[in-house]
Amino acid sequence: MVQAEQEAVILQKAGLITIGKRPIPEIEDPNDVKVQIKATGICGSDVHYYKTGAIGDFVVKEPMVLGHESSGVVVEVGSKVQNVKVGDRVAIEPGIPSRYSEETMSGHYNLCPHMRFCATPPYDGTLLKYFLVPKDFVYKLEDHVSFEEGAIVEPLSVAVHANKLAKTTFGNVAVVFGAGPVGLLTGATASAFGALEIVFIDIFEHKLERAKQFKATHALRWKPHEKEADIVKEISKALGGRKPDVVFECSGAESCIRAAVKVCNRGGSIVQVGMGKDDVLFPITELGVKELTFHGSFRYYKGDYKDAVSLITTGKIDVRPLITRRFPFAEAVEAYKYNVDHAAEITKTIIEGPE
Ligand SMILES: [Zn+2]
Structure with a gap:
């Protein structure tokens, strides 16, 4: 046959x-x-x-x-x-x-x-x-959820997984480096998990523009040749001195990885979602003395897909x-x-x- x-x-x-x-x-x-x-x-x-x-x-x-x-x-x-x-x-x-x-x-x-x-x-x-x-x-999928939305469940599950690793919770301040699809979904998920302020950072203005549809309370452009210390200052200024509890590095860029450590509040969590170079220069002493938790993050596991479907079904994330x-x-x-x-x-x- x-x-x-x-x-x-x-x-x-x-x-x-x-x-x-x-x-x-x-x-x-x-x-x-x-x-x-x-x-x-x-x-x-x-x-x-x-x-x-x-x-x-x-x-x-x-x-x-x-x-x-x-x-x-x-x-x-x-x-x-x-x-x-x-x-x-x-x-x-x-x-x-x-x-x-x-x-x-x-x-x-x-x-x-x-x-x-x-x-x-x-x-x-x-x-x-x-x-x-x-x-x-x-x-x-419920009747009111489209096939297109059903396809986006996959990257949304990556965002859900990252937020579970970060233990994002009510009242948190979240920072997201990189406003690509996974970054945008990660910020929106942080909001759905209870974060009250979501700061997006990207080098492209048009991506930051879109971040406003994904629960951005602040969208900051990292201008060419701008130093890490400057962007860290800008983030602090935008937050009125409050420090981020959870930081999501969704760009994979070395400078963003370092800025994530510098901007994160003492005792806070950083989740590495983006992938870039295999090896980077990393401020390990600052990680130590601030007692930060730095998580690797890979795809998703039990419950993440189901939760991503629920976030869409309930309208918590568009x-x-x-x-x-x-x-x-x-x-x-x-x-x-x-x-x-x-x-x-x-x-x-x-x-x-x-x-
Ligand atoms: Zn994918």
Whole structure:
């Protein structure tokens, strides 16, 4: 029997994306759900693989289907699936850990060394029509939540995870370095968790402009050649002397990492969300004497996806202003080119479909 095929957006190698073919998957595991993909966000990581063919140790050696920020509609369920049914609209959590690793057993499945994460080599992503997911990695969307919003659940889960690590709570002052999609969502989530002041810092004015739609109480531009000490002073001035309890470094820039340590209040928390250079010059003495907590942060784990869906469902966070462009599935290659060419401008591009 010849297996039926479907179109897929495939990264062949660095610099080359094509629309090619992949088999349509059949449900074999009774706990699996087959989802017809309806919307997929383009992520910075996809664009990075497209440009360079690698992120750290993850190297694209074989052609790989792109996409990991997806939502869709359930079209078939295995015999042991009860939490969703055919016709349900769902967000897809795109990383499936081993069910048996120590990390998974202790609740930190994001750290599972056997993680199969969509569009992270060698695993295929979600930019095709039909995709299989284990039943506990799909999250039902209410009728008033769109497929596009369902796609944004993925980066929002990163923001939720970062805020849980920071233990953001009512009355906090939060600072966010980097007003890209994850930075904006992290600030908005800090607000939803109870932070009363949210300071965004970026080098681009238009990004800071958008931050106002993501609960910014202050949006400060880090001007070219401006020193770390100056931006730290500006933040303190904007806050009227109050010091941030939680600082989110979402840019990956070395100078922002250092400024995060300098601006954070004694006893406060810094969460490193952005990725940049492998090694940086770091003010470790200041970290010590201020007794700061500096957290690494990687994707999301138990409860984060569910909480991200709730933040959207309840209207606590409106993610829609993040979406700046839409392309139909047939124009997915153009969508990626657009993201490369407009890297400084764009926030979130959505690929719709395929039909
Ligand atoms: Zn992503």
